[in-house]
Structure formats: C-alpha cells, structure tokens
Amino acid sequence: MSNEALEQTEDSYLTLQSTSEFQALRKKFRGFVFPMTAFFLAWYFLYVLMSIFAPDFMGQQVGQPGITVGLLFGLGQFVTTFAITIIYARWANSQLDPLAEAAGAQLDAINAANAAGAKEN
Amino acid sequence: MALTLPFAEATSVGSPALNIAIFASFVVITLVIVIRVSAGKKTAEQYYTAAGAFTGRQNGVAIAGDYLSAASFLGIAGAIALQGYDGFLYSIGFLVAWLVALLLVAELMRNTGRFTMADVLSYRLKQRPVRIATAISVLTVSFFYLLAQMAGAGGLVSLLLGIQGEMAQNLIIALVGGIMITYVLIGGMKGTTWVQIIKALLLIAGTAVITLMVLGKFSFSFSELFQSAADNSPAGDKLFEPGLKYGKNLTTKIDFISLSMALVLGTAGLPHVLQRFYTVPTSKQARKSVEWAIWLIGGFYLLTLVVGYGAAALVGPKAILAAPGKANSAAPLLAYELGGSILLGVISGIAFATILAVVAGLTITTSATFAHDLYKEVFKRGQTTQDQEVKVARIASVVIGCIAILGGILAKNQNIAFLVALAFAVAASANLPTILYSLFWKGFNTRGALWSIYGGLTSSIVLIIFSPVVSGKPPLVEGGPSQSMITNTAIDFHLFPLDNPGLVSIPLAFFLGWLGSVTSKEHNAQKYAEMEVRSLTGHGVAEPVNH
Numbered sequence: 105m106s107n108e109a110l111e112q113t114e115d116s117y118l119t120l121q122s123t124s125e126f127q128a129l130r131k132k133f134r135g136f137v138f139p140m141t142a143f144f145l146a147w148y149f150l151y152v153l154m155s156i157f158a159p160d161f162m163g164q165q166v167g168q169p170g171i172t173v174g175l176l177f178g179l180g181q182f183v184t185t186f187a188i189t190i191i192y193a194r195w196a197n198s199q200l201d202p203l204a205e206a207a208g209a210q211l212d213a214i215n216a217a218n219a220a221g222a223k224e225n
Numbered sequence: 226m227a228l229t230l231p232f233a234e235a236t237s238v239g240s241p242a243l244n245i246a247i248f249a250s251f252v253v254i255t256l257v258i259v260i261r262v263s264a265g266k267k268t269a270e271q272y273y274t275a276a277g278a279f280t281g282r283q284n285g286v287a288i289a290g291d292y293l294s295a296a297s298f299l300g301i302a303g304a305i306a307l308q309g310y311d312g313f314l315y316s317i318g319f320l321v322a323w324l325v326a327l328l329l330v331a332e333l334m335r336n337t338g339r340f341t342m343a344d345v346l347s348y349r350l351k352q353r354p355v356r357i358a359t360a361i362s363v364l365t366v367s368f369f370y371l372l373a374q375m376a377g378a379g380g381l382v383s384l385l386l387g388i389q390g391e392m393a394q395n396l397i398i399a400l401v402g403g404i405m406i407t408y409v410l411i412g413g414m415k416g417t418t419w420v421q422i423i424k425a426l427l428l429i430a431g432t433a434v435i436t437l438m439v440l441g442k443f444s445f446s447f448s449e450l451f452q453s454a455a456d457n458s459p460a461g462d463k464l465f466e467p468g469l470k471y472g473k474n475l476t477t478k479i480d481f482i483s484l485s486m487a488l489v490l491g492t493a494g495l496p497h498v499l500q501r502f503y504t505v506p507t508s509k510q511a512r513k514s515v516e517w518a519i520w521l522i523g524g525f526y527l528l529t530l531v532v533g534y535g536a537a538a539l540v541g542p543k544a545i546l547a548a549p550g551k552a553n554s555a556a557p558l559l560a561y562e563l564g565g566s567i568l569l570g571v572i573s574g575i576a577f578a579t580i581l582a583v584v585a586g587l588t589i590t591t592s593a594t595f596a597h598d599l600y601k602e603v604f605k606r607g608q609t610t611q612d613q614e615v616k617v618a619r620i621a622s623v624v625i626g627c628i629a630i631l632g633g634i635l636a637k638n639q640n641i642a643f644l645v646a647l648a649f650a651v652a653a654s655a656n657l658p659t660i661l662y663s664l665f666w667k668g669f670n671t672r673g674a675l676w677s678i679y680g681g682l683t684s685s686i687v688l689i690i691f692s693p694v695v696s697g698k699p700p701l702v703e704g705g706p707s708q709s710m711i712t713n714t715a716i717d718f719h720l721f722p723l724d725n726p727g728l729v730s731i732p733l734a735f736f737l738g739w740l741g742s743v744t745s746k747e748h749n750a751q752k753y754a755e756m757e758v759r760s761l762t763g764h765g766v767a768e769p770v771n772h
Contacts, residue, residue: 171465
C-alpha cells in the first residue's frame with residue numbers, strides 16, 4: 105500500500121466513524137454489553153459477599169441434607185452464566201451482526217468512492 | 226467408609242506401569258496427530274495462530290482444554306472434598322470470568338489484532354514503549370502460570386508413578402518438558418490446538434464417567450451422596466456451609482474477596498487465553514468459541530461438584546490428606562476406589578496430558594510475544610523476514626521450555642498453589658485495564674497504558690512479596706515449618722495482610738490508567754477511528770497491519 109492510499113484508508117475510517125449508522129452500531133453494542141456486565145458482576149459479588157458475610161443465611165438447609173441456600177445460590181450462578189451466554193449470542197447473531205456488516209459495506213463504499221476521486225485528480 | 230487399601234501409607238497408588246503405559250499411548254497418539262496435521266515449514270501466522278484456521282467449536286473445545294489445567298481439575302475436586310462449599314465457591318469465579326471474555330474482549334480482540342495481545346494494546350498508542358511494557362507483563366504472567374504447571378507435574382509424578390527419588394522426579398519433569406517442546410516445534414499453534422482438543426475431550430469424558438459411577442454408588446440420589454460426604458468429614462454438615470476455608474477471620478474473608486476479584490477479572494487478561502481468539506477466522510467464530518468454552522467449562526465444574534463430594538464420601542478426607550499430593554490426590558484416589566488400577570491409570574494419563582497441553586499453549590504464547598513483539602517490532606523495528614521471525618519463535622520455544630523444566634525442578638517441593646492465583650491477579654491488574662481502556666475509552670493514551678501496566682505489575686508483585694504467602698504464616702503445628710513459601714518461621718517480613726493482591730492492585734491499575742491518560746494530551750484520532758471501526762466491523766482484519 106502506498107502512503108497516499110494508506111492515508112485515504114485512514115480517512116475513510118474517520119469518515120465512517122462519524123456516520124450516524126456507525127454511531128448507532130456502537131451505541132447498540134455498548135447498550136447491551138455494559139449493563140449486562142454490570143449485572144453479572146453485581147450478581148457474582150452479591151453471591152461472594154453473602155457467602156463471606158452471611159454464612160448463617162447461606163448455610164441454611166433447604167429440604168434435603170446438603171442442599172443449602174448457598175448451594176442453590178451458587179447453582180444460580182451457573183444458570184445465569186449459561187443464560188447470558190445464550191441471550192447474548194442470539195442477540196449478537198440477529199441484531200448486531202447485520203449492523204456490523206452494513207457498516208463494513210459502507211466502509212468499502214467510502215473506500216471505493218475515495219479511490220475513484222483519487223483517479224479523477 | 227474407611228479406606229483400607231494399602232496405598233494410604235505406601236508412596237503410590239495403583240500400578241505405575243499401567244499409568245505410564247496409558248500416558249505413553251496418549252503421547253504417541255497425539256504426536257502422530259500433531260505430525261500429520263502440521264508438519265512442514267510455517268509462516269509466522271501459522272506458527273502463532275494456526276492462521277485462524279480453526280472453527281469456533283474446535284477452538285471452544287481447545288479453550289476448555291487450555292483452561293482446565295491441573296489446578297482446576299485436581300485442585301478444585303480436592304478443595305470440594307476437603308472444604309465443601311468453599312471449594313465450590315472458588316470454582317464459580319473461574320466460570321463467571323468467561324462472561325467478561327464473551328461480552329467485552331473476545332470479539333473485539335479478534336477483530337483488532339493478529340498475533341499477540343500487544344497488537345491490540347499498541348494499536349493506537351506509541352508502538353515501542355507499549356509493546357515492551359505489554360511483553361514484560363505477558364512474560365511475567367505466563368512464567369508464573371508455567372511454573373505452577375511444571376511444579377504440579379513433579380507432585381503428580383510422586384503420587385501416580387510411585388517415583389520418589391529426587392533424580393527420577395527431575396527426569397520425569399524434564400521428560401514432560403521435552404515432549405511439550407517437541408509438540409510446539411513440530412506442530413506450532415495448530416498441533417498444540419489439536420493436543421488441547423483431544424485432552425479436553427478425554428478430561429470431560431473421564432470426569433463424566435467418574436461422576437456417573439459416584440452417583441451410581443448412591444442410587445443417583447444427591448442427598449444420599451451429600452449425607453455420606455458429611456458423615457465422612459470431620460466438618461459434618463458444616464461441609465455445606467460457607468466458611469471452612471475462607472471464614473476463619475476478617476482477613477481470610479477479605480482475602481477471598483480479593484481472590485474472587487482476581488479470578489473474575491483475570492481470565493480475560495491471561496495472554497494464552499487471548500491468543501486462542503486469534504486461531505479462528507472471524508469475530509463471529511470467536512463468539513462461538515467462547516460460547517462453547519462456557520458450556521464445557523461450566524459443565525465440567527458441575528461434574529467436579531459430584532467428584533469432590535464423591536471423594537469426600539468414598540475416599541474420605543483422612544486418606545486424601547495422607548496421600549502424597551494431599552488435596553490434589555482426591556480425584557485420582559476416587560478413580561482408584563471406583564475403577565481400580567485401570568480407571569486410575571486413565572485419570573493419571575489425563576492429568577499428565579493436561580499439564581502437557583496447558584504448558585504447550587503457554588509456550589506458544591510466550592514465544593510469540595518474544596519473537597513478534599520484542600524481536601520483530603522492538604529490536605528489529607519491523608524490519609525482518611517471516612522466516613527469521615519464525616526461527617526466533619522456535620528458539621524462544623526451546624528456551625522457554627528449558628526454563629519451564631528448570632523452574633519445575635526447582636519449585637517441585639515448594640508451596641506453589643499461590644502461583645496460579647498470582648498469575649490471575651497480575652493478569653487482572655497489568656493486562657485487563659489496558660485491554661478494556663484501549664477497546665472502549667477514546668481518551669486512553671500511551672502514558673495511561675504505561676502507568677497502568679507497570680503500576681499493576683509492580684504493585685501486584687511487590688504486594689505478593691510482602692504478603693504471608695512468601696513469609697510469616699504461622700506453622701500448622703507448634704514448632705513446625707511455616708506455611709509460607711519461606712518455611713523458616715524466624716524469617717518474617719510480611720507487611721501486607723492478604724494472600725492475594727487483587728483487591729488493591731486491580732483498582733490501582735484502573736486508576737493509574739485513567740490518571741495517566743488525563744494528564745497527557747496525546748490522542749491519535751485517526752488511529753482511534755481505525756481501531757474502533759475494525760473492532761466493531763471486523764473490516765481490515767486480513768490486511769497487513771500498517772503501523
């Protein structure tokens with residue numbers, strides 16, 4: 105890649121970044137992953153803190169021997185981890201990927217337009 | 226049920242010859258596969274990342290193979306057998322951590338980098354200083370992890386092969402290291418990945434068999450299993466309540482919070498885990514890799530719960546503690562109790578395979594960092610040929626392998642369990658803040674990265690040195706050796722009360738990254754745009770990186 109062509113590609117990144125479509129993609133992505141991260145971290149640390157500071161509550165037996173509140177809480181961590189994995193993968197495959205692909209196509213279009221403009225000059 | 230088998234006082238269990246035979250057949254079979262899939266000359270891309278040729282599912286299985294190290298396989302089963310609830314609590318951090326990788330790191334890393342973690346971290350910052358800092362941090366984390374694995378090999382040997390002599394143990398460690406180097410040199414990332422895939426399948430299948438056999442003994446009733454575990458444990462019903470390990474006093478409680486933080490934030494900062502995301506072609510496949518990894522790792526830890534309580538019920542804490550490997554021997558002893566020498570042989574073979582596969586993955590990652598980041602980008606300033614770079618990577622693999630062997634021999638009788646926790650703490654402090662800032666924060670810059678990496682690295686290591694894991698823990702019995710790394714009770718220079726530095730060093734590294742960035746004016750808008758567009762769309766990944 106020549107230096108000139110390189111600068112154009114970098115410019116096209118800037119151009120794409122400033123489009124409302126790209127900003128919508130970023131917003132959509134962050135709007136999903138940030139709250140989800142906050143949720144699972146809060147839920148995990150709630151479990152850790154309860155186990156550490158409320159051992160009597162977590163140690164209560166529920167029904168059969170060995171089945172304690174804490175064990176159910178812990179198994180709940182598995183359930184939420186699996187559930188978040190499924191929810192995120194579905195959401196990303198159906199909602200995020202089309203937007204990302206569209207933005208990628210837009211980048212190619214900007215590059216093509218730049219290249220055509222460079223030829224005219 | 227008391228264990229009346231002769232090995233409680235003997236030095237080994239089962240038939241060493243059978244254990245060796247099963248392990249040897251694993252080595253032969255995987256070696257043939259490695260040679261078949263990957264012989265021949267390699268480009269740098271093939272050597273470091275198998276040129277992104279794996280599918281998401283294959284990579285997900287390989288990630289599980291890489292992640293379920295001997296520490297999680299043997300260590301967690303033992304922790305659950307001895308400490309019940311607290312052992313289970315420990316395993317959950319290792320699983321939940323994968324959500325950080327899934328949501329925030331895997332896809333964006335795949336879209337932005339090509340070879341190493343430093344590719345991403347230095348993308349929009351000043352190349353040389355950031356690459357050097359990242360390389361130092363990668364080498365440190367991987368070294369601790371490597372040492373823990375190799376030292377673990379020594380302990381396993383004495384348990385499983387009945388080898389007690391100093392010299393013989395050293396030879397076995399050297400042998401394991403030598404086989405690993407062979408895999409890496411012949412197979413590169415492709416061969417190593419196949420070893421990890423095979424190992425993961427064997428490990429999960431073996432654990433599933435043990436789980437079914439345990440449940441079968443208790444007519445598939447969990448409450449019978451739990452009841453029997455409690456009856457057999459000195460802790461009784463306390464086995465199912467929090468506190469056996471971490472509940473002693475306020476310090477151990479805060480220490481556990483620190484450890485939890487390091488576990489949950491460290492996984493997505495482990496270099497050998499990040500390296501695996503480059504072995505698939507697209508971010509969609511990277512997503513699929515983590516999905517598979519989460520199912521397999523989560524499923525595995527659920528099985529471990531049964532294995533751990535099964536060991537408590539059928540082997541008993543007394544026999545476990547009396548065995549040479551202590552807690553680590555819970556799973557092998559349970560296998561022997563359930564299936565005699567043959568099942569024990571299979572589980573031992575899998576345990577060795579585990580060490581082999583994990584160490585090989587670490588070696589590839591470390592050699593990539595050395596050859597790509599330090600040799601090519603820093604020493605040669607990008608002016609070198611592919612052949613030259615791969616040659617350096619191969620030499621680095623051999624050197625790292627030898628260091629691992631030497632370290633394993635020196636550390637084999639040390640209390641090294643803390644090394645894995647330390648590797649997670651350093652990864653969470655020195656790597657993760659910079660990874661997240663550079664992917665998500667526009668205002669991040671070189672000063673922020675350097676302060677965060679060096680600050681996180683230094684603080685975590687200094688805190689460890691002055692923590693009770695190195696010196697000053699009280700002895701287990703009056704007049705006995707200290708439980709610290711330095712066993713001499715007269716030497717005590719611990720100043721920091723916690724075993725794990727994460728609680729201090731992780732927030733500090735995030736803070737330093739922020740502070741460094743806001744006090745520096747540097748900002749490369751073009752590079753930021755390029756990185757952000759690439760990270761979210763995946764466009765431009767296959768093109769050469771123009772720095």
